[in-house]
Amino acid sequence: MAGTDPIHQFVIQDMFPLFTVGGDGTEGSGLHFAFTNSSLFMVATVAIISLYLILSTGAKRVVPGRAQLVSELLYEFVANMVRSAAGTQGMKFFPLVFCLFAFILTANMLGMVPYFFTVTSHIIVTFALSMLVFLTVIIYGFYKNGPKFLKLFVPAGVPGYILPIVAPIEFISFMSRPISLSVRLFGNVLAGHITLKVFTGFIVTMSSLGFLGILGSALPLIMAIALTGLEFLVGAVQAYVFAVLTCMYLNDAIHPSH
Amino acid sequence: MVTQAFAQEAVTPTEENLDNAIDATHGEPVVGATGHDNPTAGTHATTAASEEHGSGVFPPFDPATFPSQLLWLTITFALLYLLMSRVALPRIGGILENRKALIDADLAAADASRQKTDAAIAAYEAALAEAKSKAQGIANTSRESIQADLAAKRSAVEADLTSKVTAAEARISATKTEALTHVDEIAADTAQTVVTQLIGDIPTDSIRAAVAKASKE
Numbered sequence: 470m471a472g473t474d475p476i477h478q479f480v481i482q483d484m485f486p487l488f489t490v491g492g493d494g495t496e497g498s499g500l501h502f503a504f505t506n507s508s509l510f511m512v513a514t515v516a517i518i519s520l521y522l523i524l525s526t527g528a529k530r531v532v533p534g535r536a537q538l539v540s541e542l543l544y545e546f547v548a549n550m551v552r553s554a555a556g557t558q559g560m561k562f563f564p565l566v567f568c569l570f571a572f573i574l575t576a577n578m579l580g581m582v583p584y585f586f587t588v589t590s591h592i593i594v595t596f597a598l599s600m601l602v603f604l605t606v607i608i609y610g611f612y613k614n615g616p617k618f619l620k621l622f623v624p625a626g627v628p629g630y631i632l633p634i635v636a637p638i639e640f641i642s643f644m645s646r647p648i649s650l651s652v653r654l655f656g657n658v659l660a661g662h663i664t665l666k667v668f669t670g671f672i673v674t675m676s677s678l679g680f681l682g683i684l685g686s687a688l689p690l691i692m693a694i695a696l697t698g699l700e701f702l703v704g705a706v707q708a709y710v711f712a713v714l715t716c717m718y719l720n721d722a723i724h725p726s727h
Numbered sequence: 728m729v730t731q732a733f734a735q736e737a738v739t740p741t742e743e744n745l746d747n748a749i750d751a752t753h754g755e756p757v758v759g760a761t762g763h764d765n766p767t768a769g770t771h772a773t774t775a776a777s778e779e780h781g782s783g784v785f786p787p788f789d790p791a792t793f794p795s796q797l798l799w800l801t802i803t804f805a806l807l808y809l810l811m812s813r814v815a816l817p818r819i820g821g822i823l824e825n826r827k828a829l830i831d832a833d834l835a836a837a838d839a840s841r842q843k844t845d846a847a848i849a850a851y852e853a854a855l856a857e858a859k860s861k862a863q864g865i866a867n868t869s870r871e872s873i874q875a876d877l878a879a880k881r882s883a884v885e886a887d888l889t890s891k892v893t894a895a896e897a898r899i900s901a902t903k904t905e906a907l908t909h910v911d912e913i914a915a916d917t918a919q920t921v922v923t924q925l926i927g928d929i930p931t932d933s934i935r936a937a938v939a940k941a942s943k944e
Contacts (some may be wrong), residue, residue: 479786481796490794500794507792508799515807529822531829537822544819564812569766572807591787592794598804659787 479659480591481505492597507594510586514575523707543571547712554716558723565605566719569598572710577658581697589707590662592655599650602715610722621725650714658709662702668693916937 471657491499522543526538547567548683551559573589580587588594610618622639623632671689675682786792915931915938922929 481786481789481792483795487795501791502798503795505792505795505797507796511799511803515803515810518807519810519815522819523810526815526818526822529818531822531826533822540815540819541823544816544823564808564816567816568804568808568811571811572804572865588800591792591796593787593793594800597797597800601804655787725892727804 472532475663475670477661478586478666481507481586481591484509506586507588507591510576510579510588514572514579514588517579518571518575543567550712551716552718554713555720555723559716559719560641562605562716563720565602566712566715569602569715571706573598573654573711574705574708577708578701580658580662581701581704587658587662589654592651592659595651595655596647598654598711599647602650602718603647606722609719610725613722614725618722618725621721625726646714646718650711654707654711657703661696661703665696665700666695911935911938911942914942 482622486501486503489499489501521536522540525540528534528537530537544567546558547570548563550570551563551566564680576588579585580590584691589661610621614620622636624639625636627635668689672686672693675686675689678685789798915935918938919929919934922934
Protein backbone atom coordinates (compact mmCIF):
# COMPACT_ATOMS: atom_id res chain seq x y z
CA MET A 470 0.00 0.00 0.00
CA ALA A 471 2.78 2.46 -0.86
CA GLY A 472 0.15 4.41 -2.79
CA THR A 473 -1.70 5.68 0.26
CA ASP A 474 1.00 5.29 2.90
CA PRO A 475 1.57 8.85 4.19
CA ILE A 476 5.12 8.06 5.33
CA HIS A 477 6.33 6.57 2.07
CA GLN A 478 6.92 9.99 0.50
CA PHE A 479 9.71 10.72 2.99
CA VAL A 480 11.71 7.56 2.26
CA ILE A 481 15.18 8.25 0.98
CA GLN A 482 16.37 5.85 -1.70
CA ASP A 483 19.87 5.54 -3.02
CA MET A 484 19.98 6.37 -6.71
CA PHE A 485 23.60 5.31 -6.92
CA PRO A 486 25.93 4.66 -4.00
CA LEU A 487 29.14 6.64 -3.76
CA PHE A 488 31.42 5.43 -0.96
CA THR A 489 31.45 4.27 2.64
CA VAL A 490 33.66 5.74 5.32
CA GLY A 491 34.71 3.49 8.22
CA GLY A 492 32.78 0.43 9.23
CA ASP A 493 33.73 -3.19 8.73
CA GLY A 494 32.51 -3.49 5.16
CA THR A 495 29.21 -5.15 6.04
CA GLU A 496 25.81 -3.75 5.16
CA GLY A 497 24.76 -0.85 7.44
CA SER A 498 28.11 -0.26 9.13
CA GLY A 499 30.16 2.93 8.75
CA LEU A 500 29.02 6.17 7.12
CA HIS A 501 27.37 5.37 3.83
CA PHE A 502 27.34 8.12 1.21
CA ALA A 503 25.16 7.96 -1.87
CA PHE A 504 23.41 10.11 -4.43
CA THR A 505 19.81 9.84 -3.26
CA ASN A 506 16.45 11.19 -4.33
CA SER A 507 16.97 13.89 -1.67
CA SER A 508 20.28 14.82 -3.30
CA LEU A 509 18.58 14.99 -6.68
CA PHE A 510 16.08 17.54 -5.41
CA MET A 511 18.78 19.57 -3.65
CA VAL A 512 20.60 19.76 -6.98
CA ALA A 513 17.33 20.62 -8.74
CA THR A 514 16.59 23.36 -6.20
CA VAL A 515 19.99 24.96 -6.64
CA ALA A 516 19.82 24.56 -10.42
CA ILE A 517 16.40 26.22 -10.63
CA ILE A 518 17.42 29.17 -8.45
CA SER A 519 20.75 29.72 -10.16
CA LEU A 520 19.55 29.28 -13.72
CA TYR A 521 16.52 31.49 -13.19
CA LEU A 522 18.40 34.32 -11.49
CA ILE A 523 21.35 34.23 -13.86
CA LEU A 524 19.38 33.82 -17.08
CA SER A 525 16.65 36.32 -16.25
CA THR A 526 19.16 39.06 -15.41
CA GLY A 527 21.44 38.36 -18.37
CA ALA A 528 20.11 41.24 -20.45
CA LYS A 529 20.59 43.75 -17.59
CA ARG A 530 17.69 45.84 -18.83
CA VAL A 531 17.12 49.25 -17.28
CA VAL A 532 13.41 48.77 -17.84
CA PRO A 533 12.98 45.17 -16.66
CA GLY A 534 10.95 42.47 -18.35
CA ARG A 535 8.74 40.14 -16.33
CA ALA A 536 11.40 37.52 -15.60
CA GLN A 537 13.99 40.11 -14.59
CA LEU A 538 11.41 41.91 -12.46
CA VAL A 539 10.76 38.74 -10.44
CA SER A 540 14.49 38.41 -9.74
CA GLU A 541 14.69 42.07 -8.75
CA LEU A 542 11.65 41.79 -6.48
CA LEU A 543 13.16 38.75 -4.77
CA TYR A 544 16.43 40.61 -4.32
CA GLU A 545 14.79 43.73 -2.92
CA PHE A 546 12.46 41.71 -0.70
CA VAL A 547 15.35 39.94 1.02
CA ALA A 548 17.54 43.05 1.00
CA ASN A 549 14.83 45.07 2.75
CA MET A 550 14.32 42.26 5.22
CA VAL A 551 18.02 42.17 6.11
CA ARG A 552 18.30 45.96 6.23
CA SER A 553 15.28 46.43 8.50
CA ALA A 554 16.14 43.58 10.89
CA ALA A 555 19.94 43.76 11.04
CA GLY A 556 20.74 47.25 9.77
CA THR A 557 23.14 48.21 6.97
CA GLN A 558 25.95 46.41 8.77
CA GLY A 559 23.95 43.21 8.35
CA MET A 560 24.15 43.55 4.55
CA LYS A 561 27.39 41.54 4.54
CA PHE A 562 25.20 38.56 5.42
CA PHE A 563 22.76 39.35 2.64
CA PRO A 564 23.99 36.53 0.33
CA LEU A 565 23.61 34.02 3.18
CA VAL A 566 20.07 35.09 4.02
CA PHE A 567 19.18 35.24 0.34
CA CYS A 568 20.49 31.70 -0.22
CA LEU A 569 18.61 30.37 2.81
CA PHE A 570 15.37 32.04 1.74
CA ALA A 571 15.65 31.03 -1.91
CA PHE A 572 16.74 27.47 -1.07
CA ILE A 573 13.96 26.80 1.46
CA LEU A 574 11.29 28.52 -0.65
CA THR A 575 12.24 26.65 -3.82
CA ALA A 576 12.60 23.31 -2.00
CA ASN A 577 9.16 23.76 -0.39
CA MET A 578 7.55 24.70 -3.70
CA LEU A 579 9.22 21.79 -5.51
CA GLY A 580 7.95 19.50 -2.77
CA MET A 581 4.38 20.50 -3.59
CA VAL A 582 4.64 18.83 -7.01
CA PRO A 583 3.17 15.30 -6.81
CA TYR A 584 5.77 12.50 -6.62
CA PHE A 585 8.50 15.04 -5.88
CA PHE A 586 10.64 14.69 -2.79
CA THR A 587 10.60 17.50 -0.22
CA VAL A 588 14.14 18.26 0.91
CA THR A 589 13.02 20.28 3.94
CA SER A 590 10.88 17.44 5.31
CA HIS A 591 14.01 15.91 6.86
CA ILE A 592 15.13 17.23 10.22
CA ILE A 593 18.80 16.78 9.42
CA VAL A 594 18.55 19.25 6.53
CA THR A 595 16.68 21.92 8.49
CA PHE A 596 18.93 21.33 11.49
CA ALA A 597 22.05 21.71 9.36
CA LEU A 598 20.73 24.98 7.94
CA SER A 599 19.86 26.32 11.39
CA MET A 600 23.26 25.25 12.75
CA LEU A 601 24.84 27.16 9.88
CA VAL A 602 22.99 30.26 11.09
CA PHE A 603 23.74 29.54 14.75
CA LEU A 604 27.46 29.02 14.19
CA THR A 605 27.65 32.08 11.95
CA VAL A 606 26.08 34.14 14.73
CA ILE A 607 28.44 32.79 17.42
CA ILE A 608 31.62 33.01 15.35
CA TYR A 609 30.89 36.44 13.92
CA GLY A 610 29.60 37.65 17.30
CA PHE A 611 32.84 36.76 19.08
CA TYR A 612 35.00 37.86 16.13
CA LYS A 613 33.41 41.31 15.99
CA ASN A 614 32.62 42.01 19.65
CA GLY A 615 35.02 39.75 21.56
CA PRO A 616 33.90 39.06 25.12
CA LYS A 617 31.32 41.83 24.80
CA PHE A 618 29.24 39.34 22.80
CA LEU A 619 28.31 37.77 26.16
CA LYS A 620 26.37 40.97 26.93
CA LEU A 621 23.69 39.25 24.87
CA PHE A 622 22.83 37.25 27.97
CA VAL A 623 22.77 40.34 30.22
CA PRO A 624 19.91 42.59 29.15
CA ALA A 625 20.62 46.27 29.78
CA GLY A 626 18.75 47.95 32.62
CA VAL A 627 18.09 44.77 34.59
CA PRO A 628 18.88 45.10 38.32
CA GLY A 629 21.84 43.03 39.54
CA TYR A 630 19.86 40.79 41.86
CA ILE A 631 17.65 39.51 39.01
CA LEU A 632 20.61 38.71 36.75
CA PRO A 633 21.22 35.20 38.18
CA ILE A 634 17.71 34.37 37.02
CA VAL A 635 17.63 36.31 33.74
CA ALA A 636 21.05 35.34 32.38
CA PRO A 637 20.42 31.55 32.43
CA ILE A 638 17.03 32.10 30.81
CA GLU A 639 18.66 34.19 28.07
CA PHE A 640 21.35 31.54 27.67
CA ILE A 641 18.85 28.69 27.36
CA SER A 642 16.73 30.67 24.90
CA PHE A 643 19.85 31.39 22.85
CA MET A 644 20.96 27.76 22.83
CA SER A 645 17.51 26.50 21.88
CA ARG A 646 17.42 28.71 18.77
CA PRO A 647 18.82 26.15 16.31
CA ILE A 648 16.36 23.57 17.62
CA SER A 649 13.32 25.84 17.38
CA LEU A 650 14.43 27.17 14.00
CA SER A 651 14.91 23.70 12.51
CA VAL A 652 11.94 21.98 14.14
CA ARG A 653 9.58 24.79 13.06
CA LEU A 654 10.42 24.35 9.39
CA PHE A 655 10.69 20.56 9.52
CA GLY A 656 7.48 20.13 11.52
CA ASN A 657 5.41 22.41 9.31
CA VAL A 658 6.52 20.78 6.08
CA LEU A 659 6.32 17.22 7.42
CA ALA A 660 2.90 17.63 9.05
CA GLY A 661 1.51 19.40 5.99
CA HIS A 662 2.65 16.67 3.60
CA ILE A 663 1.38 13.88 5.86
CA THR A 664 -2.03 15.58 6.22
CA LEU A 665 -2.26 16.12 2.49
CA LYS A 666 -1.36 12.51 1.79
CA VAL A 667 -3.83 11.19 4.39
CA PHE A 668 -6.70 13.17 2.89
CA THR A 669 -5.87 12.22 -0.69
CA GLY A 670 -5.57 8.62 0.57
CA PHE A 671 -9.12 8.91 1.87
CA ILE A 672 -10.29 9.78 -1.63
CA VAL A 673 -8.77 6.60 -3.05
CA THR A 674 -10.06 4.43 -0.21
CA MET A 675 -13.58 5.84 -0.24
CA SER A 676 -14.04 5.81 -4.00
CA SER A 677 -13.21 2.08 -4.02
CA LEU A 678 -16.28 1.50 -1.83
CA GLY A 679 -18.83 1.90 -4.62
CA PHE A 680 -21.20 4.68 -5.65
CA LEU A 681 -21.85 6.18 -2.19
CA GLY A 682 -18.12 6.08 -1.53
CA ILE A 683 -17.44 8.04 -4.71
CA LEU A 684 -20.02 10.64 -3.65
CA GLY A 685 -18.55 10.80 -0.15
CA SER A 686 -15.01 11.14 -1.44
CA ALA A 687 -15.91 14.67 -2.52
CA LEU A 688 -15.42 15.75 1.09
CA PRO A 689 -11.76 14.70 1.41
CA LEU A 690 -11.24 15.99 -2.14
CA ILE A 691 -12.40 19.48 -1.11
CA MET A 692 -10.25 19.22 2.00
CA ALA A 693 -7.24 18.14 -0.05
CA ILE A 694 -7.69 21.08 -2.44
CA ALA A 695 -7.93 23.51 0.47
CA LEU A 696 -4.90 21.92 2.13
CA THR A 697 -2.91 22.20 -1.09
CA GLY A 698 -3.47 25.94 -1.07
CA LEU A 699 -2.61 26.09 2.60
CA GLU A 700 0.59 24.11 2.01
CA PHE A 701 1.77 26.55 -0.65
CA LEU A 702 1.18 29.33 1.86
CA VAL A 703 2.93 27.43 4.64
CA GLY A 704 5.88 26.68 2.37
CA ALA A 705 6.31 30.38 1.54
CA VAL A 706 5.66 31.60 5.08
CA GLN A 707 8.11 29.15 6.63
CA ALA A 708 10.84 30.22 4.22
CA TYR A 709 10.10 33.83 5.17
CA VAL A 710 10.07 33.03 8.90
CA PHE A 711 13.38 31.21 8.64
CA ALA A 712 14.95 34.16 6.82
CA VAL A 713 13.52 36.78 9.20
CA LEU A 714 14.67 34.89 12.29
CA THR A 715 18.08 34.47 10.71
CA CYS A 716 18.23 38.25 10.27
CA MET A 717 17.23 38.83 13.89
CA TYR A 718 19.83 36.37 15.18
CA LEU A 719 22.46 38.01 12.98
CA ASN A 720 21.39 41.35 14.44
CA ASP A 721 22.30 39.92 17.88
CA ALA A 722 25.77 39.13 16.59
CA ILE A 723 26.19 42.64 15.18
CA HIS A 724 24.61 44.56 18.10
CA PRO A 725 24.86 42.25 21.14
CA SER A 726 23.54 44.73 23.71
CA HIS A 727 19.77 44.68 23.57
CA MET B 728 4.29 -9.27 21.91
CA VAL B 729 6.50 -11.78 23.61
CA THR B 730 3.93 -12.48 26.29
CA GLN B 731 1.35 -12.90 23.61
CA ALA B 732 3.59 -15.30 21.78
CA PHE B 733 4.05 -17.36 24.94
CA ALA B 734 0.33 -17.40 25.57
CA GLN B 735 -0.39 -18.57 22.06
CA GLU B 736 2.43 -21.09 22.30
CA ALA B 737 0.60 -22.67 25.21
CA VAL B 738 -2.63 -22.86 23.29
CA THR B 739 -1.43 -23.75 19.81
CA PRO B 740 2.18 -24.86 19.75
CA THR B 741 2.03 -25.50 16.01
CA GLU B 742 1.65 -21.81 15.25
CA GLU B 743 4.76 -20.88 17.19
CA ASN B 744 6.97 -20.36 14.13
CA LEU B 745 4.38 -18.16 12.49
CA ASP B 746 4.06 -16.00 15.61
CA ASN B 747 7.81 -15.63 15.87
CA ALA B 748 7.98 -14.64 12.26
CA ILE B 749 5.27 -12.02 12.79
CA ASP B 750 7.13 -10.64 15.80
CA ALA B 751 10.32 -10.53 13.79
CA THR B 752 8.71 -8.41 11.12
CA HIS B 753 8.24 -5.67 13.72
CA GLY B 754 11.99 -5.54 14.12
CA GLU B 755 12.07 -6.70 17.75
CA PRO B 756 14.27 -9.51 18.92
CA VAL B 757 12.22 -12.50 19.97
CA VAL B 758 13.36 -13.57 23.42
CA GLY B 759 11.21 -16.63 23.50
CA ALA B 760 12.50 -18.09 20.24
CA THR B 761 13.07 -21.80 20.67
CA GLY B 762 15.73 -24.08 19.31
CA HIS B 763 13.87 -25.48 16.36
CA ASP B 764 13.09 -22.00 15.00
CA ASN B 765 15.01 -21.20 11.83
CA PRO B 766 17.86 -18.85 12.96
CA THR B 767 17.85 -16.91 9.66
CA ALA B 768 14.10 -16.29 9.66
CA GLY B 769 14.32 -13.27 11.99
CA THR B 770 17.08 -11.55 10.01
CA HIS B 771 15.36 -12.24 6.74
CA ALA B 772 12.08 -10.76 8.00
CA THR B 773 13.89 -7.64 9.29
CA THR B 774 15.58 -7.15 5.93
CA ALA B 775 12.23 -7.47 4.21
CA ALA B 776 10.81 -4.80 6.51
CA SER B 777 13.78 -2.52 5.93
CA GLU B 778 13.32 -2.78 2.18
CA GLU B 779 9.80 -1.56 2.53
CA HIS B 780 10.39 1.20 5.13
CA GLY B 781 14.04 2.22 5.05
CA SER B 782 15.52 0.83 8.27
CA GLY B 783 12.10 0.40 9.82
CA VAL B 784 12.26 3.78 11.58
CA PHE B 785 10.40 6.95 10.62
CA PRO B 786 12.38 8.05 7.52
CA PRO B 787 13.18 11.63 8.65
CA PHE B 788 14.74 10.22 11.82
CA ASP B 789 16.75 7.50 10.10
CA PRO B 790 20.42 8.21 10.93
CA ALA B 791 21.59 6.01 8.06
CA THR B 792 20.50 8.67 5.56
CA PHE B 793 22.15 11.56 7.43
CA PRO B 794 25.66 11.34 5.89
CA SER B 795 24.37 11.48 2.32
CA GLN B 796 21.96 14.32 3.08
CA LEU B 797 24.61 16.37 4.87
CA LEU B 798 27.15 15.73 2.11
CA TRP B 799 24.80 16.84 -0.66
CA LEU B 800 23.35 19.70 1.33
CA THR B 801 26.89 21.00 1.87
CA ILE B 802 27.79 20.61 -1.80
CA THR B 803 24.60 22.13 -3.18
CA PHE B 804 24.30 24.93 -0.64
CA ALA B 805 27.96 25.89 -1.03
CA LEU B 806 27.48 25.93 -4.81
CA LEU B 807 24.34 28.04 -4.40
CA TYR B 808 26.16 30.45 -2.09
CA LEU B 809 29.05 30.78 -4.55
CA LEU B 810 26.77 31.34 -7.54
CA MET B 811 24.62 33.83 -5.66
CA SER B 812 27.38 35.84 -3.98
CA ARG B 813 29.68 35.88 -7.02
CA VAL B 814 27.33 36.06 -9.99
CA ALA B 815 23.63 36.56 -9.45
CA LEU B 816 23.39 39.00 -6.54
CA PRO B 817 26.14 41.41 -7.72
CA ARG B 818 24.51 41.42 -11.12
CA ILE B 819 21.03 42.24 -9.79
CA GLY B 820 22.54 44.77 -7.37
CA GLY B 821 24.39 46.33 -10.31
CA ILE B 822 21.19 46.55 -12.34
CA LEU B 823 19.37 48.23 -9.46
CA GLU B 824 22.22 50.65 -8.76
CA ASN B 825 22.56 51.48 -12.43
CA ARG B 826 18.86 52.21 -12.62
CA LYS B 827 19.02 54.33 -9.47
CA ALA B 828 21.96 56.32 -10.86
CA LEU B 829 20.11 56.81 -14.14
CA ILE B 830 16.96 58.00 -12.39
CA ASP B 831 18.98 60.32 -10.16
CA ALA B 832 20.78 61.78 -13.16
CA ASP B 833 17.49 62.27 -14.99
CA LEU B 834 15.99 63.92 -11.93
CA ALA B 835 18.99 66.23 -11.63
CA ALA B 836 18.69 67.14 -15.32
CA ALA B 837 14.99 67.78 -14.86
CA ASP B 838 15.74 69.94 -11.84
CA ALA B 839 18.33 71.94 -13.80
CA SER B 840 15.85 72.43 -16.63
CA ARG B 841 13.24 73.55 -14.14
CA GLN B 842 15.64 76.08 -12.65
CA LYS B 843 16.43 77.34 -16.15
CA THR B 844 12.72 77.69 -16.84
CA ASP B 845 12.26 79.57 -13.57
CA ALA B 846 15.06 81.94 -14.49
CA ALA B 847 13.55 82.48 -17.94
CA ILE B 848 10.16 83.18 -16.39
CA ALA B 849 11.71 85.65 -13.95
CA ALA B 850 13.56 87.43 -16.79
CA TYR B 851 10.39 87.56 -18.85
CA GLU B 852 8.45 89.00 -15.94
CA ALA B 853 11.13 91.62 -15.28
CA ALA B 854 11.09 92.64 -18.95
CA LEU B 855 7.33 92.75 -18.90
CA ALA B 856 7.29 94.95 -15.81
CA GLU B 857 9.87 97.29 -17.37
CA ALA B 858 7.87 97.50 -20.58
CA LYS B 859 4.74 98.20 -18.60
CA SER B 860 6.37 101.01 -16.65
CA LYS B 861 7.78 102.45 -19.88
CA ALA B 862 4.39 102.31 -21.50
CA GLN B 863 2.93 103.99 -18.44
CA GLY B 864 5.52 106.76 -18.70
CA ILE B 865 4.84 107.31 -22.37
CA ALA B 866 1.12 107.37 -21.74
CA ASN B 867 1.58 109.87 -18.93
CA THR B 868 3.76 112.26 -20.91
CA SER B 869 1.52 112.14 -23.96
CA ARG B 870 -1.55 112.66 -21.78
CA GLU B 871 0.07 115.65 -20.09
CA SER B 872 1.11 117.22 -23.38
CA ILE B 873 -2.36 116.66 -24.80
CA GLN B 874 -3.91 118.16 -21.70
CA ALA B 875 -1.62 121.19 -21.85
CA ASP B 876 -2.42 121.67 -25.52
CA LEU B 877 -6.09 121.26 -24.81
CA ALA B 878 -6.01 123.73 -21.93
CA ALA B 879 -4.25 126.33 -24.05
CA LYS B 880 -6.73 125.97 -26.86
CA ARG B 881 -9.65 126.08 -24.45
CA SER B 882 -8.42 129.25 -22.74
CA ALA B 883 -7.96 130.86 -26.15
CA VAL B 884 -11.46 129.88 -27.18
CA GLU B 885 -12.81 131.00 -23.81
CA ALA B 886 -11.10 134.39 -24.09
CA ASP B 887 -12.50 134.82 -27.59
CA LEU B 888 -15.96 133.87 -26.38
CA THR B 889 -15.73 136.21 -23.40
CA SER B 890 -14.81 139.14 -25.62
CA LYS B 891 -17.68 138.27 -27.97
CA VAL B 892 -20.07 137.94 -25.02
CA THR B 893 -19.00 141.36 -23.63
CA ALA B 894 -19.46 142.91 -27.03
CA ALA B 895 -22.89 141.34 -27.37
CA GLU B 896 -23.88 142.43 -23.88
CA ALA B 897 -22.78 145.96 -24.63
CA ARG B 898 -24.83 145.90 -27.78
CA ILE B 899 -27.85 144.49 -25.94
CA SER B 900 -27.65 147.16 -23.20
CA ALA B 901 -27.31 149.85 -25.82
CA THR B 902 -30.34 148.55 -27.65
CA LYS B 903 -32.20 148.24 -24.32
CA THR B 904 -31.53 151.86 -23.28
CA GLU B 905 -32.46 153.01 -26.71
CA ALA B 906 -35.67 150.98 -26.55
CA LEU B 907 -36.47 152.30 -23.07
CA THR B 908 -36.30 155.89 -24.36
CA HIS B 909 -39.07 155.04 -26.80
CA VAL B 910 -41.31 153.43 -24.08
CA ASP B 911 -42.90 156.78 -22.90
CA GLU B 912 -43.64 157.78 -26.46
CA ILE B 913 -45.36 154.43 -27.20
CA ALA B 914 -47.28 154.67 -23.92
CA ALA B 915 -48.42 158.24 -24.74
CA ASP B 916 -49.46 157.19 -28.24
CA THR B 917 -51.43 154.26 -26.89
CA ALA B 918 -52.99 156.33 -24.14
CA GLN B 919 -53.94 159.10 -26.65
CA THR B 920 -55.51 156.55 -28.95
CA VAL B 921 -57.48 154.98 -26.02
CA VAL B 922 -58.54 158.34 -24.63
CA THR B 923 -59.54 159.62 -28.12
CA GLN B 924 -61.69 156.54 -28.56
CA LEU B 925 -63.32 157.14 -25.17
CA ILE B 926 -63.69 160.85 -24.78
CA GLY B 927 -62.55 162.53 -27.98
CA ASP B 928 -59.62 164.77 -28.76
CA ILE B 929 -57.34 166.03 -26.03
CA PRO B 930 -54.01 167.84 -26.32
CA THR B 931 -51.04 165.61 -26.73
CA ASP B 932 -49.05 167.55 -24.10
CA SER B 933 -51.50 166.79 -21.30
CA ILE B 934 -51.48 163.06 -22.17
CA ARG B 935 -47.72 163.05 -22.12
CA ALA B 936 -47.72 164.70 -18.71
CA ALA B 937 -50.29 162.17 -17.39
CA VAL B 938 -48.24 159.20 -18.72
CA ALA B 939 -45.06 160.60 -17.17
CA LYS B 940 -46.96 161.06 -13.91
CA ALA B 941 -48.31 157.45 -14.04
CA SER B 942 -44.94 155.90 -14.91
CA LYS B 943 -43.38 157.69 -11.97
CA GLU B 944 -45.77 156.08 -9.45
